[in-house]
Amino acid sequence: MATYALVLFTFLAVVSSQAFASDPSPLQDFCVADMKSEVFVNGLVCKNPKDVKAEDFFFPGLNKAGDTSKNPGSNVTLVNAQKLAGLNTLGISLARIDFSPNGGLNPPHIHPRATEVLTVMEGTLYVGFVTSAPEFKLFSKVLYKGDVFVFPQGLIHFQFNIGAVPAVAFAGLSSQNPGLVTVANAIFGSNPPISDDVLTKAFELDKKTVDWLQAQFANSI
């Protein structure tokens, strides 16, 4: 019995360490990314610490709103390790998200490598996330200025401006490179496209509707 429990525990430990991948801990004070390096490692290559300057830990301009005029009416300004070299190996990033009035949407998406904690600076957002199978339970809430909500790693989530004024939120993410899978774009806008036979069956849609959806999301980012 004890042997069985040990085997089960070992199995769970192995499985869960893979299922909950997160950024590794740093092995030095900092590892400012050398954006010019052509070496591929897990993260970005460090530049020589002697060449590191205050500017390497700095990113300006998050006071400026992103342009939300394009569908679906939101704009994410993400400050990850690619944009702020000093974030390399530190396991966090930051985003400003702007929403157009009356329906600006940050559509359902996943960050494969990060939990997100979001706070509303201006406006009113209806936000939520859905748990994994078999429950697929939606946790949602209307957020006002100053409210904070957390979206657990790897789950589908969204934010929607239900107010009549522009909304602004800031989000912290638990990875230097959270990654983004926008659900509709990944499914209907993949390159090359997923076969109609798969999509008609998966979504119980006719071919015409699948083709229409693919046309909406083709070449989208």
Ligand SMILES: *[C@@H]1O[C@H](CO)[C@@H](O)[C@H](O)[C@H]1NC(C)=O
């Ligand atoms: C987000 O806003 C910036 C700054 O206004 C703009 O350059 C960029 O094209 C916008 N992105 C989208 C997807 O609209």
